[in-house]
Amino acid sequence: MAITRVFDLLPYNLDKFPMADMLAFKENGTWAKYATQNVTDTVNLVSYGLLALGVIKEDKVAIMSPNRPEWNFCDFGIMQIGATQVPMYPTLSDADIEFILKDAGVKVIFVADKEIYSKINSIKDKVSPDLVIYTYEKVPGAKHWSEVLELGKANTQLDLQQYRDNIQPDDLLTLIYTSGTTGTPKGVMLTHGNLVSNVLESSKLYPAEIKRALSFLPMSHIFERMVIYMYVYLGISIYYAQSMDTIVADMQEVKPHCFTTVPRLLEKVYDRIVAKGAELTGVKKTIFNWSLQLGLKYELDEKNGWLYELKLKIARKLVFSKWKEALGGDIIAIVSGGAALQPRLARVFWAAGILVLEGYGLTETSPVMAVNFPASGGTKFGTVGPVLEGVSVKIAEDGEILVKGPNVMKGYYKREDATKEAIDVDGYFHTGDIGEFVDNRYLRITDRKKEIFKTAGGKYIAPQTLENKFKESPLIEQIIVIGENERFPAALILPAFDALKDWCAKKGIPYTTREEVITNQQVIDKFKREIDRYNAGFGHWEQVKKFELIADEWSINTGEMTPKLSLKRKVILKKYDKLVQKIYQSA
Structure with missing residues (x-):
């Protein structure tokens, strides 16, 4: 069957891969599994229920929830009657x-x-007194989402197929508000055709042996949502992690073949592995360090030579097999997106037999524009891979990446001015990212x-490049490089x-509180040496x-980071204005 609208994925999955565990979520200590037929039936009840509530084509229905099967039920239920789904981050x-x-x-x-x-x-009356709120969990005094299902059961006489037939590929599927690192949120209008094109092309590059995925990145973001649609298309079972805090435990139970992540989480996994290695002693420590150094020299496409491959076989057996066990034991691939990945991380994970596939895109591009993939010549470390089939990318004179294709958004909702600014007369979307092609094939x-x-001296500084390098230090968790119109970067x-x-303990330096330790001169000198390196x-x-050391972590909740964990530079600069002044006044 032809897939031209996103809800076509459900009958396709039911026909090709009817599964007992299409979706799974841990409830009361056990994994509740939802078969494809069960998912399809529940989705249809949501559609009937919404129609009974008077929801019609192009009406907006929002979902504000962490990942769980109800998210999918409502998402598909909304879209197959032609309404538009508005995903909202729970931390907004x-x-x-x-x-x-x-x-x-x-x-x-x-x-x-x-x-x-x-x-x-609490803000309902300010917005619209007629706004109807349903909860997934039972909340006293609130309408429960099961009421929509009950309404649906009472209205199955409606012809749902008639509503599906009335939806075209160019119709609006979703309205995703993205604030990025600055400004008022803008509603990105993505159509069924946008997402379908991305699902079909991305799926061609995915390892065929993958059958089970763990999902923990928010579906409110287009990256995870498109990947979930791709899993449905490929017949991959989707297990939702209970929370970000339970990922490790969930991996041990689910034993996923794959998951998606952002570089920050991968950095934390790597740092934890290295920290555990540092605790080893004697021969074990020597073997760990030898394996790590070997992994950092890994090359793709059989360029390592027979002697290296022999050593790697030993390292995989003695050390890297434990990395795989930490990720559940059956891990095949990890897709990384949302920000730049340190090339050494991709290299060492590939050496460990775990394919880290870095991709690139934006909400406005549904999202994938380019991605590394496992086939020979499909990956190059330090790049985001080849451009997706059917998508056209060119580099403007000032280095900006421009993109055109079936994945590019319809525009910004009610913002014709912003749409004209973002999409030029030739139909190219201006990404705001600077890049280049490597070997005429791979996008960097x-x-x-x-x-x-x-800087004040007229020199251009690319802060992300510096930040990514400095984060290779095991002592640096987060960093922002500043210096606009100043004499030098800081x-x-x-x-x-x-x-x-751990470092303080080895050096005999007293460690009391975070606030106190960052004022210790020996600690400051150590960071000076790290920065110099x-x-x-x-x-x-x-x-x-x-530089100045700070004690408080930046996060989405505290407002310094976007939901995809990019730095909100203006927010951070405003928050630490006095510290920034101190840096440049004392210079």
């Missing part, structure tokens, strides 16, 4: 929630629990156009406090000359 601020609900004109919203319900209910991202800044650094604590690969004008 009240101001953003109010703006999105008003701007989109949301009629119905599904929320996860009491906390989110209270948040929405070098920085964000808006984040590149000029940095604010959050130490990796667990690693710092990683500065060495950059031109003199690019090098970080001064």
